[in-house]
Amino acid sequence: MKNYDPADIVITGAGIITAAAQGKAAVTDTLLQARSAFAVMQRPGRQHNTAFVGAEIPEIIYPAHFSKKLLRSITLTGGAALVAVEEAWQEARLSGVPPHRIGLITGGSNFQQRELMQIIDAYREKPVFIRPAYGISFMDTDVCGLCTEVFNIRGMSYSAGGASASGQLAVLQAIQAVQSGQVDVCIALGALMDLSFWELQSLRTLGAMGSSKYADDPAAACRPFDRNRDGFIYGECSGAVVIERMTTAAERQVQPYAAISGWAMAMDGNRNPNPSYDGECAVIRQALEKAGIHPKDIDYINPHGSGSLVGDETELQALQDCGLAHAFINTTKSITGHGLTAAGMVEVIAVILQMKAGMLHPCRNLEDPADPSFNWVRETLQHEIRHALSLSFGFGGINTALCLRRL
Amino acid sequence: MNVEEIFQVIVQHTREIIPELEEHAFRFNDQLKELGANSIDRAEIIALTMDSLSIQVPMLDLSGAQNMGELATLFHEKL
Incomplete structure (x- = not known):
């Protein structure tokens, strides 16, 4: 008998994407080999006469069952969320849970700044033609809507902002949703924070983000706890975990992490x-x-x-x-x-x-x-x-x- | 620009919004809703078309269009 109690809150599924890898197996390899993807960032909207260093996801690989129409309208944050939730969903076998007993908490707020800035810039001179979909996508809850539509989640869902603690906050809220009986299973998602050069510049000016000290050696810039560190280095990533009680996991014969x-x-x-x-x-x-x-x-x-x-x-x-x-x-x-x-x-x-x-x-x-x-x-x-x-x-x-x- | 040319602009933007319709042979009596365009998709197609045609038409003025051909005709009247 393992050391668990039926009331234990457990993690039964996980999905992840980082700049260096997509999926748990590949991410595990990159972590154990300390393989990173830092460079001067290239994504449109990241630089403005600058050379900010960070780690960017080269491409998101989508499952074949996601429709072309879905993928056409998807944002970077939305796409990363979908592949993370998909991986966690499959692992935890959530198709076996009634949709109204599943919830989703999206951790983060104001996380699509670059994408929104790109839209505003494109329509600055002709605002009457702005894409109507902007009226939905500017809200963080668009990611809740996207994921609950794709996975047919009918319990509860909302976004929870906690700055750089948003990912853990989503876990805390998911635990509460399960413990309160609101749902049996709750997915906690850490939304990809898509920064534009405005946020990057202000975070650097604040002194929070690293300086241009390592501009010629981007791989050396990110160095937490090293005496030569000088601030955080941004990296695109997203992840999702499935939170539930040991009892419901056992019913579906899912082995928790x-x-x-x-x-x-x-x-x-x-x-x-x-x-x-x-x-x-x-x-x-x-x-x-x-x-x-x-x-x-x-x-x-x-x-x-x-x-x-x-x-x-x-x-x-x-x-x-x-x-x-x-x-x-x-x-x-x-x-x-x-x-x-x-x-x-x-x-x-x-x-x-x-x-x-x-x-x-x-x-x-x-x-x-x-x-x-x-x-x-x-x-x-x-x-x-x-x-x-x-x-x-x-x-x-x-x-x-x-x-x-x-x- | 004649009605047929405007219709082709609408078709182009419909294919952009719903890539699954890439091979569809569009006809004047096609209805966007029947082709799988939800209300947001339809608003997107209309906004993109107005942008391409450089005209502004209140959505209310377009609400009478029963199909894509009628939509093209209404746009043509506003040019």
């Missing part, structure tokens, strides 16, 4: 982008308490680790003071880039993929760790994760934490 044993969200009471040691410690301690475990039980940490100068220092201090410096720690963002609204989701999926593989991926570009006393994963190594902690922090004082337990 892991139990979500603890979770927490806390605000700093601070509108600004700066991190909060107190807020981070609060969610770490609350999540551990909810999971009923001690800090020493955590053997792997997937940190927020954006590559921000102050953010990374603050996070390490919080982990240290919460008694977590012993655990293995690596940085998924060093490989995928920072997906902002999708980041928390992609990192939860990175945790369960490593749990399944019995391996931990290395940190890219961690040449001179900000604190060498931590248990950094420098090379791919074998490790059976038992209790993992995943953290996400967002602008506006948002902190979230999740504990995941091997089953």
Whole structure:
């Protein structure tokens, strides 16, 4: 008998796309090999006399059953959402669940900025001819509508904004939807944040995004927790997980990846982008308490680790003071880039993929760790994760934490 | 531009919005709704056609069109 309780909240399916790979198997390979796709970005609307570095998805491969009409009208965020949900849906065998007992939470807000800017630019001189579909697509809930139409989801669906913690927020909301009985199964989606040069420029000016320091060596730009980091590097990505109770998973004979044993969200009471040691410690301690475990039980940490100068220092201090410096720690963002609204989701999926593989991926570009006393994963190594902690922090004082337990 | 030419503009944009109709042999009595165009698709086709023809016609003025040929005729009257 495995170590689970019928009331356990579990993850029974996952789907993922990053700039370097699409699908769990390919993404697992890229993580374990630390293979990335950073370059000066090329997608229309990303540059304006600039050379912003980031990781872009070269092409989305769609299942053959998606119609041409559907794909014609699809946005980058919508397309990434569909392939992520499709992969999670198939794995969790959701066709066997009544449609009205399935829900979908789209994590993120204002995540189609580049695409909307492109439309506005095209019609700036002739606004009366603007495509009527813009009246729908400018709303984030268009992604909820798209996914619920394609997958015939009839339970509940809404978008939940939590800045760079949106992915984890979607998981938290999905847990609540299942625990409250609103639905039996809830898909949590981390929406691809599609930035235009306006957001990229302002994030750089804020000092949050990396400078042009590595313009001549884009592969070296994304380096969370390294002393030579100077901000986050953007990466396109999206992911989805299926959340339900152990009991419903067992009814469909679906083998879960892991139990979500603890979770927490806390605000700093601070509108600004700066991190909060107190807020981070609060969610770490609350999540551990909810999971009923001690800090020493955590053997792997997937940190927020954006590559921000102050953010990374603050996070390490919080982990240290919460008694977590012993655990293995690596940085998924060093490989995928920072997906902002999708980041928390992609990192939860990175945790369960490593749990399944019995391996931990290395940190890219961690040449001179900000604190060498931590248990950094420098090379791919074998490790059976038992209790993992995943953290996400967002602008506006948002902190979230999740504990995941091997089953 | 005559009615037939306007009809071909509508056909071009219909194929753009509904790629599955690429091989369809369009006729004047074809109805967009019957061809699978939902209300958003129809609004998109009309907006694209008006953009191509550089004319602005209130949607209400087009509501009487029963098929694609009548739609082309209504646009022709507004040119």
